Amino acid sequence: EVQLVESGGGLVQPGRSLRLSCAASGFTFDDYAMHWVRQAPGKGLEWVSGISWNSGSIGYADSVKGRFTISRDNAKNSLYLQMNSLRAEDTALYYCAKAEFDPWGQGTLVTVSS
Amino acid sequence: SSELTQDPAVSVALGQTVRITCQGDSLRSYYASWYQQKPGQAPVLVIYGKNNRPSGIPDRFSGSSSGNTASLTITGAQAEDEADYYCNSRDSSGNLHYVFGTGTKVTVL
Numbered sequence: 001e002v003q004l005v006e007s008g009g010g011l012v013q014p015g016r017s018l019r020l021s022c023a024a025s026g027f028t029f030d031d032y033a034m035h036w037v038r039q040a041p042g043k044g045l046e047w048v049s050g051i052s053w054n055s056g057s058i059g060y061a062d063s064v065k066g067r068f069t070i071s072r073d074n075a076k077n078s079l080y081l082q083m084n085s086l087r088a089e090d091t092a093l094y095y096c097a098k099a100e101f102d103p104w105g106q107g108t109l110v111t112v113s114s
Numbered sequence: 115s116s117e118l119t120q121d122p123a124v125s126v127a128l129g130q131t132v133r134i135t136c137q138g139d140s141l142r143s144y145y146a147s148w149y150q151q152k153p154g155q156a157p158v159l160v161i162y163g164k165n166n167r168p169s170g171i172p173d174r175f176s177g178s179s180s181g182n183t184a185s186l187t188i189t190g191a192q193a194e195d196e197a198d199y200y201c202n203s204r205d206s207s208g209n210l211h212y213v214f215g216t217g218t219k220v221t222v223l
Contacts, residue, residue, distance in 0.1 A: 033210065044217040045149070045157065045200050050210040059210035095156060100147060101202065101212075102159035102168060 002026040002103055004096050009108030012086055020108055022079040022096030030054070030074035032099040036081045038092035039107075048094070049081065064090075086112045116140040116205045118215035125221040126191045134186045136201035136215045144204040146184035146215075148177060151198045160199075161186055188220070196222045 008020040022034070036048040049070040050059045058070055069082040079096050093107040118138035126132035136146055145164060149157035159168050161177035174189045184203075188195055201215035 035212070037214070044198075045151075045202075045214040047202070047212040047214055050212065052210060057210050059208055059212075061211075100159070100162055101149065101157070102162070104156040104158075106156055 002098065004098065004103065004105035006094060006096050006105045006108035009094065009110045011111045011113065013114050014087060014112055016086055017082070017084045018086060018110060020081040020083065020094055020096075020110070022105060024077045024079065024096075024098070027098065029072075029077040033057075034072060034079045034099070035097045035101060036070060036079075037095045037097055037101070037104070038090075038110075039095070040089075040092040043092075046092075051079070083110070086110075088112050116203075116207065116213050118146075118201055118203065118213055120199075120201060120215040120218045122216070123219040123221065125223055126188070127223050128193065129190055131187065131189045132191055132220060134188075134199050134201075134218045134220065136184045136186075137182055138203070138213070138215075139182055140203045140206050140213060141179060141182050141184050143206055145179060146177070146201045146203045148175075148184075148186045149200045149202070150195075151200065152196075157200065191220075191222050193222050196220060 003025045005023045035050040051070045067085045071080045095104045095107045097104045148161040151157040165177045176187045178185045199218045205211040205213045
């Protein structure tokens with residue numbers, strides 16, 4: 001069974017940094033692209049970033065470009081999102097998702113507030 | 115970057131048919147996928163590609179596309195289909211760029 005488990009969320013002050021992790025199991029991790037998607041409270045889904053199987057291709061939403069960095073460690077079956085210069089509008093539940101967004105983890109909540 | 119627009123809400127009587135649409139320029143080049151999200155749960159893929167259902171998704175869910183519009187149809191809606199539905203597609207602005215639709219709340223009456 002494919003499992004994706006996010007961690008690393010929490011309460012952080014504006015301007016600070018946070019690193020999210022996603023632990024993958026149940027599939028050959030280094031065969032697939034991976035993504036981060038977020039959902040602000042009561043709002044819709046927003047694609048944040050994606051990374052190819054070998055990290056050779058990476059994409060970011062305009063809203064996070066230059067502040068967030070996606071990475072992966074295929075030896076550890078793990079996906080990461082380094083989030084710098086956090087803003088209040090980054091407050092959301094952050095999901096990781098496999099390949100064509102199937103399946104999704106349960107998410108980790110990031111709250112940016114002073 | 116592209117945008118995908120959906121109607122905010124639709125309602126359907128139990129057992130009837132409802133169609134949800136998604137409009138955007140990227141749909142002229144890429145197929146849409148559709149996701150169902152129930153309160154407090156992560157989204158679940160229900161349709162991908164031309165009209166493909168992942169294992170476990172009932173065949174009352176189907177997809178279609180024409181021009182810049184993709185559609186998700188639920189034929190014979192059930193109470194458990196009440197949820198938010200989101201489309202998404204690749205975004206023509208670059209490789210590994212995607213965009214999600216604004217979401218449609220489906221209410222089953």
